[in-house]
Amino acid sequence: MSDPAAPKVHPPDVMKKLTALCKSRGFVFPxxxxxxxLKSAYDYGPLGSELxxxxxxEWWRDMVTRRENIVGIDAAIIMHPEVWRASGHAAGFADPLVDCKISKERFRADKAPRVRPGDELPITAPDAARAKDWQELIAKDYGVQLVRDGCVLRGLRxxxxxxxxxxAPGAAAPSRTWPFRGYVSPSxxxxxxxxxxxxNLMxxxxxxxxxxxxxxxxVxxxxxxxxxxxxxxxxxxGKACDSGPLAAALASGERARILHAVMEHVSQTSLVYLRxxxxxxxxxxxxxxxxxxxxxxxxxxxxxxxxxxxxxxxEHFIFRSCEFEQMEMEFFCEPGTQGEWLAYWKAERMRWWTRYxxxxxSFRFRQHGxxxxxxxxxxxxxxxxxxxxGWGELxxxxxxxxxxxxxxxxxxxVALQYVDQEKADPRTGEKPWKYKPFVIEPAAGATRAVLCFLLDAYHEEERRTAAGDTELRTVLKLHPRLAPIKAAVLxxxxxxxxxxxxxxxxxxxxxxxxxxxxxxxxxxGKRYAKHDEAGTPWCITVDGQTLQDGTVTLRDRDxxxxxxxxxxxxxAAVRSALGA
RNA sequence: GCGGGCGUAGCUCAAUGGUAGAGCGCCGGCUUCCCAAGCCGGUGACGUGGGUUCGAUUCCCAUCGCCCGCUCCA
Structure with a gap:
């Protein structure tokens, strides 16, 4: 085993091997x-769904069941569309993005630098070599030979x-033109x-x-x-055109934009989002x-x-996929106490992860800037x-x-507040104190938890075969409470x-x-090896002696x-190790 | 979304312009008293769609998916 104070050193090509094992043993299928x-979608198989x-x-037990002041809900995935306007997702999840065909960079159109008629449009590369590449790319794709001056390409206006x-150098009129939207690549x-x-990310x-x-x-x-x-x-x-998106689209005069706004407007009545x-x-x-x-x-x-x-x-297998699973808790506390509760939940959550x-x-905190x-x-x-x-979010x-x-x-x-009959408002000194609680939100990725515990568990160990050769033993050292199968009886x-x-x-x-x-x-031996790969913590084996004296062997996976x-x-040993 | 790479059985690979083989796996049988033993039998693939061709897994195009990098990630 490696240094317990250092993050796990993953075996070479572990993602490839783990993905293959997940499929062959029935944890996760494409x-x-x-x-x-289907891109980015994964199904959990017989072992994966258990895991x-x-x-x-384990999360629910730790966060809800064992706590007097935390309760659970199970809400519909489709909610009133206004929820997402209130939360900011409707606006914040939708940006107009543009790719630069030369530098291949993507940027937000609304943040790009604007230019005016007559302005020169120099293209600046990060270095001379790339300037030369870009010069050739433009010659090939657009049929014009720009003048290169170090890192800068000139000739466009x-x-x-x-x-x-x-x-062309010295020319007063353009020899070729292209449509323009008034801005250029910021980089x-x-x-x-x-x-x-x-x-639109929703x-x-x-x-x-x-x-x-x-x-x-x-329509x-x-x-x-x-x-x-x-x-x-x-x-x-009619009136819908006086303000809002329809008005803005009409003001722009662009047909595509107007039609887009019309379609948004018409579909509004039945449009809903998956949360x-x-x-x-x-x-x-x-x-x-x-x-x-x-x-x-x-x-x-x-x-x-x-x-x-x-x-x-x-990317990265189930790490980032379009459909994923979350484990979230909103903790409502008195304004002013959020700092101490944040510290409390940080510790609680880290304790939970490292317990398994x-x-x-391999786990750490990172404070957001x-x-x-x-x-x-x-x-x-x-x-x-x-x-x-590398390090990534969990x-x-x-x-x-x-x-x-x-x-x-x-x-x-609707007023969303708490009325505390026993306390006086700290500002007015009057009872009762009506306030909107402050919120601490520990939001964990359940799908990412599956990946992280699989990676933590994945081990390759040298072992000797019966024939005396050296082979790799693949074993998933999953915490017994997480293991899909607790015991194999053989x-x-x-x-x-x-x-x-x-x-x-x-x-x-x-x-x-x-x-x-x-x-x-x-x-x-085959059966032991198979259950090592499935992460089964114990094998109970019935042998000749069992028939004599009723004893069995209990094999430990690790x-x-x-x-x-x-x-x-x-x-009893299995039961007590499971803490059941 | 962009750039690059890849796509033959569950996995690792092979062969071929004339419809594909092996090892491991899987299933069944025999055997087997402790760590993927052995024997017999079986299952099973050219990602998808189009084009060229008498004929395409092989050549061409498109598409889908996977991997790496970039970009993005309220």
Whole structure:
């Protein structure tokens, strides 16, 4: 074993090997594989679904069951669309993005530098070599030979707000022109850009059985039948055109933008989103939970479940996928106490993660800088895991002030506050004290937890085969409470009544609610190896001696050592190690 | 989304412009008293779609998926 004070050193190519093991043993399959797979979606198999459930159960037990002042909810994935306007997701999750075709960089169109007709448009490369590459790229793709001056390429100029052109040295008129949108790439100054792409990270769908596309098609057909689109839009939508997105689109005069705004407007009535996080339901149900439970701050509302985001990049197996699972808790406390509660939850959450890990030093805190925190947060820490590709997020613990309750109060018009009959308002000195609680949010990724505990558990060890060769033993050293199968019950050989004795032991485990498997196939060594890969902590083996004196062997996954015990003692050992 | 690489059985690989073989795995049988033993039998693949061709797994195009890097990540 490596230094317990240092992060785990992952075996070479561990992601590749782990992905293969996940598939062959039934932890995680690529989604819809027989149809060629679906990007970034994964299905949890017989072992994976047990592992994920065990992890989530451990979280729920630690966060909800054992705490008097924390309760759970299980909200609908589809919520009222106004929720996402209040939370800021509707606006914040959608930006117009553009790619520079020269430097291949992506940027936000609304933050790009603007230029005016007559302005020169020099393209600046980071070094002379790249300037030369870009010069050739532009010659090839656009048919003009720009003049290179060190890192700078010259010859382009803005002609009008809709057009830029190439001016040969000394020429007064452009020899070629291209359409223009008035801005250039912020990093290199290039005007060669892709179309603006509207990114919307929330999954959209429609609520209701009516075919929305049919409605949209009809409206668009009617509006575009007349020559004057703007007039047709104004005539049809009246007051809606006076302000908001329709007004802005009409003001721009761009047909595509107007039609886009019209489609948004028409689809508004049935448009809903799949939640991009589970957190908002806890704020939205704050009042109901408060009334039915009678809880007083400090208290928490917890929820586990699926969330959906159209991630720009999906990567690293199940680390970042569009459909993922979260374990979140919103902890409501008195304003002014958020600092101490943040410290408390940091410690609690780190204790939880490291409790199940072989390498506690693979977990660490990282405080967010002011620039990366949401504007309303007053402090934020990530719990990070040392993945094979480096440190990465596992859980965020944010101090969110009273922002969310304030936003939902504003948008819903419903007071979301706590009335403390015993305390006086610190500002006025009057009773009762009505306040919006401040929130500490430990938000963990359940899907990421699966990956992190698999990585923590994955080991390759040298072992000697019966033939005397050296081989690698692959073993998942999962914490017994997380392991999908707790014990395998194996007859040493498939005869002399051993299968019957083994099955009787299996029955006792299953009756006790312990997930166990019976296996009589192949040689005993093969069966041990298979269960090592599945992360099964114990193998109970029935052999010749069992028939004589009723004892069995109990094999430990991590050491492969065996103890001979009575059946009762073996079962008791399993039960007590599970803490059940 | 961009750039690069990849795609033959569950896995690792092989062969071929004339419809594909092996090892391991998996399933069944025999055997086996402790760490992937042995024997017999079986299962099983050219990612998808188009084009060229008498004929494509092989050549071309597109598409999908995976990996690496960049970018993005309220």
């Amino acid at each position: 989604s819809s594989e027989i149809y060629g797979g 994920k459930r065990n992890i989530m159960n 803005c002609v009008s707000p809709q057009e830029f052109g190439y001016f 290199c100054g290039s005007p060669f850009l892709t179309e603006e792409k509207q990114f 999954f959209r769908t429609t609520l209701g059985p009516v075919d929305q596309l049919g409605d949209l098609a009809r 668009i057909a009617e509006l575009t039948a007349s020559g004057d689109l703007a007039a047709a839009v104004r005539a049809r939508f 991009p996080e589970t957190a908002q339901a806890m704020f939205v149900q704050f009042k109901n939970v408060l009334e039915c439970t009678g809880l007083k701050p400090p208290f928490g509302i917890a929820q586990m479940g699926k969330s959906f985001r159209n991630e720009v990049t999906v 890990a072989n390498y506690p030093a 002011k620039d990366e925190m949401a504007f309303y947060a007053d402090d934020c820490y990530d719990i990070e895991y040392f993945y094979p590709w 859980e965020g613990i944010a101090s969110r002030t009273d922002y969310d309750l304030t936003q939902h109060e504003r948008h819903s018009g 007859p040493l050989v498939k005869k002399d009544g051993m299968p019957e004795r083994a099955r009787a032991i299996l029955e006792r485990l299953l009756d006790a609610g312990i997930n166990a498997k019976y296996d009589e196939k192949a040689s005993i 050491t492969t050592a065996q103890r001979r015990l009575s059946v009762d003692d073996a079962l």
